[in-house]
Amino acid sequence: MASLSFISSSHLTLRAPSSIIRTRSHSVSFSIKSQSTALSQDDLKKLAAEKAVQSIKPGMVLGLGTGSTAAFAVSQIGKLLSSGSLHDIVGIPTSKRTEDQARSLGIPLATLDTHPRIDLAIDGADEVDPNLDLVKGRGGALLREKMVEAVAERFIVVADETKLVEGLGGSGLAMPVEVVKFCWEFNLVRLRDLFREFGCEAKLRVGEGGEVYVTDNSNFIVDLYFKEPLKDGVAAGREIGKFEGVVEHGLFLGMATSVIIAGKNGVEVLNK
Structure with missing residues (x-):
């Protein structure tokens, strides 16, 4: 385990011991070949979001994330509901912005007060490290995101390859x-x-x-x-x-169960 030593009462040094290197294996469960036409960052985000939405089943309680990538997922959920391809789901939004978007798409909404168990949460990330730990919150919704995603049975992160660190x-x-x-x-x-x-x-x-x-x-x-x-x-x-x-x-640590990364070589799903 990493050690922590204090230099003074207000300053600390965080050091990982050189004798221990932690690694985790990740399986790639889905991929597509890169397109002949260069994809924009929004195109990549949309690809990742649509792949994540494929995991949604009727009857699920969903955590609806916040940010540009999560917005693509919410939009896709609305389309599936409208077409009848998806039904009997409830969403718990992680921000007022997401709540407004979901309501405009006819997605039924609830809160943790009435639905304390979440089957699946889908959200973006600002950074993803090799252990699938995250930095989130540049969209300002980190508190509600963490509250919702911490109680999710599964938490799928969607991101483009620029978020890898x-x-x-x-x-x-x-x-x-x-x-x-x-x-x-x-x-x-x-x-x-x-x-x-x-x-x-x-x-x-x-x-x-x-x-x-x-x-x-x-x-x-x-x-x-x-x-x-x-x-x-x-x-x-x-x-x-x-x-x-x-x-x-x-810092969202040990929370993501899968990370879907879209990049120039296609889409990869990394699982813990």
């Missing part, structure tokens, strides 16, 4: 942390200092108009940017969660 944080893009509004800057500084060794920058998320971004849960998001990948996501998530005022983080 060797280690979480390795893309150099945001790893979000949802925090309460009260003393948000205090927690921003603490989060930045926690990952100082990884060259971490911490920024309060703002919208396109320069206004502070507010989540569906009326919280703020602090985005963490790493210059090098995290060596131990479990330890990182544990330490983030110790800060009072932190609501949730975007």
